[in-house]
Amino acid sequence: MSRKRRIITLLSAVILFLFAIALPITGVVKTEFFPVSDGDALYLSIRGPVGLNLDQTDAITQEVEKRLLKTPDIVNFSTIVGNPGSTSKIGEGGLNNSNTASITIKLTDPEDRNIKAYNIADEIRQSLADIQDATITVSTPSGGPPSGKAFQAQISGENLQTLDKIANDLKPLVDSISGTVNSDISLKDAPAEYTFILDSAKMELYDLNTGIVGSTLRTAISGTSVTTVIRENKDVEVIARFAKDKIPTLDAIRNLQILNAKNQPVFIKNVATVKLTPSVGSISRINQKRTVLLTADVSGTASSTEVVKEFQKKIAEDYSLPEGYEISYGGENEQNTESVLSIIRAILCSSRFRWLLLVFSLVWLF
Incomplete structure (x- = not known):
């Protein structure tokens, strides 16, 4: 075989090898x-x-x-x-x-x-x-x-309300993709919380500070650990708190009295206002950015890779993200991609060692 044909054969083998590696990366060959x-x-x-x-x-x-x-x-x-x-x-x-x-x-x-x-x-x-x-x-x-959800879109940004709106806007797009089930948004509502807002001017007027008010509220509502005793070879934490029948309602908490620095009683309602504010169950962060997860399972023989591609296509056609917000993808699809890439890296490394071994063998023989 001539030198030219050997070079053509070698290049053809390399091209076919790279083409085969590219098939799972580009999604032509489905991986699961x-x-x-x-x-x-x-x-x-x-x-x-x-x-x-x-x-x-x-x-x-x-x-x-x-x-x-x-x-x-x-x-x-x-x-x-x-x-x-x-x-x-x-x-x-x-x-x-x-x-x-x-x-x-x-x-x-x-x-x-x-x-x-x-x-x-x-x-x-x-x-x-x-x-x-x-x-x-x-x-x-x-x-x-x-390995996480089959489909997982990670929507990142700063404002939780905007993130929630984006996730709810995109959820119907996920539901419209064939094979997706159990779509969900990670940002869950939690029971509303009572927030005590202290008036700094009134605090100064009544000779109080946030430490005194906060300590009293903590003791009244959840209790404060004061010491630990040993009983039957076990440490038992002692919690000091108000009797439950003394603060049965929120109004009772408003009417609690606090002694200021001059030992004068001051009602909490005189220095604080109480508001019922919405709350969320948890806030996720990925790479130090607030993130809401839009997830879904796939049913039967549906492919998570195909679902991600279809979702990306629908976003490109039907939705425009606000400035400063972005979407990345995780879950099962990300792990599958990482697994494929790690296998390809291993193949490339082993191929390199085989070529080196072949070269050294030829040098040693000739």
Whole structure:
């Protein structure tokens, strides 16, 4: 073989090699490391409006359970309504999850049914679609380790209200993509909070400071740790707080008296105003930027990569982000991309070592 043909053959092999590597990167060849498995379990979650009590949540859950009983291929299910440690009373602390419930569904063995688990999940979603009093999601376990949601758009910016508006604007676009289910926004409403706003002028007039007022409110509402005692070889924290019957309502807190530096009693309502303000459950940050996650699962054989591409196309055609706000993508799609790139890097490194080994072998032989 002539030198020219050897060079052409070598270049052709390199080009074909690079072309093969580019196929999964460009999405021509679909990649999915851990597809949805046809297992024997489904997970159903119920989230009602903030403030829904346990009885109301339980009523919705019972309606869901009645419909599950009519679904074939379900062996049994277990239900948890609310959070046993939740509370809604002033000063008792804890997270109030009385508006949530979860159901773990046990299916028949895959060998004993002619339908996939994700198809059963689709049927359950359809049967529960008319329940408008709560958000209900049905999910199937993936075939591998946890990797986040199949679709995850990370919307970053400064203003939470703007982020919330963008996420709610884009949610219908996600829902319109074939194969997406259980779309959700990470910014959740929480029970409204009472905010005490201190008047600095009145504080000075009554000879008070924020430390004294804050300490009194903390002791009244949640208590203050004063010491630790040992009982039965265990440390027991001693909390000093007002008796519950002394502050049964917000008005009672307003009428609390504080002793100023001159030992004169001052009502809290004389130096502070109380406002009921909206609240959110949590605020996420990615790269030091406030971020709201718009997520979704994919049903059946749908590809997370294709969902991301379709979403990006819809945004380019139908939506314009405000200045200073951006969208990045994470979740399962990001991890799949990272996995593919790491494999490609490993292939390139190994190829380089093989070429070096070949060169050294030729040098040694000749």
